[in-house]
Amino acid sequence: MSAVPAGSPVRTGAVVPVLASAGITVALMQTLVIPVIPELPRLLNASAGATAWAITATLLAAAVATPIMGRLGDMYGKRRMLLISIGLLVAGSIVAALSSSLVPLIVGRALQGFAAGVIPLGISIMRDELPSDRLGTATAQMSASLGVGGALGLPAAALLAENISWHALFWVSAGLGVIILGLVLRFVPESSVRSGGRFDVLGGVGLSFGLISLLLAISQGADWGWTSAPTLGLFAVAVVTILAWGWWERRTSEPLVDLRTTARPQVLLTNLASMVFGFAMFAMSLVVPQLLQMPKATGFGLGQSMLASGLVMGPSGLVMLLTAPLSAKISAARGPKATLMLGAIVVAAGYGVGSILMGSVWEIVLVSLLIGAGIGLAYGAMPALIMSAVPVSETAAANSFNTLMRSIGTSVSSAVAGVILANLTINLGTHTLPSQTGFRTVLIIGAAAALVALAIAACIPTRSPTPTPPATPASAEAPATA
Structure with a gap:
């Protein structure tokens, strides 16, 4: 399979789906092991606290890799760093698939986490290579892939774990990584836009x-x-x-990160809104699966299996992907600031409705679809706001930092929700379970976080809604116009 050299004509029809598929594949890693976490202590002969590192290792590795890969992409080639990231994903998947004890699994999960830079790198490649009339929709789809992969990962992982084995989760992810690696080599060119310099x-x-x-x-x-x-x-x-x-x-x-650029009001406020929005987004991922699987004997639980709960959440990922073109259209007409604000309003409304409609599966599906639509709108607007305010030569680093802010928000959300659900509980026989009040409190906090993101977004300076056109080598060092 021949690689695409720099300067070759861009096959824009293939670049977008290939990069979006790469983003979805990497995002799948975030939820890949969730279905088997309760079984890992028995499978690996380790404590529950120790096996939790199967998630923590990925989180920490992703936090380190995202800004570093973004800067290296700006310096030495975004496609090159994209291929390295996907290669690390494949290597980590194989290590985890071959593991039968805790340490190799944690090593494999950490290597998978190092692939987190794929999404901001993909957005940056699109800015360099795509015509301006396609850039808005393409970057919106790429940005939304972070939520899409997370939503689709739960039912897929549950299906594999229940019907084959937990090792199959990693063999499948390794296979997907190899396919994506080949597609990137075949269809994605290396950009000539590089900043150079010393790391x-x-x-x-x-x-x-x-x-x-x-x-x-x-x-x-x-x-x-x-x-x-x-x-x-x-x-x-x-x-x-x-x-x-x-x-x-x-x-x-x-x-590594140009803090003078990051301090620009549009960049700073977009990053703050992204962090708060990441907090709001993750509340759904924490509440919905637990509420669906809670025993019916509690009086509010829906008694569903892991697979069923994953299938309930799956459509929200598809809605995020389908909403991305709408996000781009609104941004083109009204500006990405308006799109981000609309997304925050929809998410807040979804959580508000969810705090009331909790009694049946169809109600949960409705709520998750509404929140998914809001996430798709907002995530599509964030890279447009960032890219219109930073130099072309810093695109990957700036998008990576924005992705990092979202990740920090989701991490804080997980901690806050965990404290709430651990303290607002009910007793069911010998078991202590989160109460309905606990779930409702987390949803209300999610709605409040979305409203805070709305307030921050409202303060972002208004800029031209026209997407930044693809860069040429001669303009690689020129900053975007204010």
Whole structure:
């Protein structure tokens, strides 16, 4: 299979679906092991706390990889970094598929996490290569693939785990990765838009250390205790490290993240809105599966299997994908700021309805579809807002940082929801389960977070809704017009 050289005519009909498929495949990794988490202690002869690292390792690796791969893509070629990311996904899937104990599984999951840069890299390739009339819809679809993969991953993983084995989850993901790798080699050209320069090693190490400390404290705080010495120590280390990293980034000539660009009102507010919106989005993923699988004896649980609950959530992923073209049309007519605000309103409405309609499967389907539509609208607008405010040579780094902000929001959401559901409980025989009040509280907080994102988005400076045209080598270093 021949690779596409730089400068070749772009087959735009193939580039978009190939890159979107790559994004969906990587996003599948976020929910891949959720169906088998309760069984992992028995399967791997390990404690429940230890097996939770099968998720934590992916989260931490993704946080480190996303900004670093974005910067390397701007410097040395986005397609090259995209191929490396997918290669890491394949390698991690194979390691996990061959594992029969905890440590190899965690190593495999960490390697899978290093592929998280695929989505921002894909968005950046689209900006470089696609004609302006296709860019809005394409980037909206690519951005929405983060939610699509997460929604579709649950039913697919549950089906494989229940009918074949948990190892099949990773063999299938390895196979998908190989297919995507071949498609990228065949249809996606390497962009000639590169910033060059020297990689900021100290900045990469500092940001990685700060993010790992922060996310480790957030993800493990409930188990360790929020006021325990390890949790508070990690939070303190994260704050000090990130402040020191910011000091360094403002003084080095070739920073990992250009904080002057990040501080521009449009970029700063979009990133803040993305983080809060990530918080709001993840509430659905936490509440809906548990509510569907809760025993009917509770009086509010729906008693569904993991597969059934996954199938209930699956359509929301398809709605996100179908909403992406609508997001692009609204952005073209009214500007991406208006689209982001509309998405926040729809998500808030979905959570509001969900806090009332919780009594049957069809009600849950309706709520998840509504929230999915709002996510599709908002996620489609975020890259347009970022790309219209940063230089073409920093596209991948800026999109990667925006993706990172969303991930931090989802991590905080998971921690907050976990605390609420652990404290608002009912007793069913010998079991302690989350109460209906707990679920309703998380949904209301999700609605409130979406409204906060709406308020932040309303403050974003208005810019031209016209998508930034593809760059040429001569304009690679020129900043986008304000």
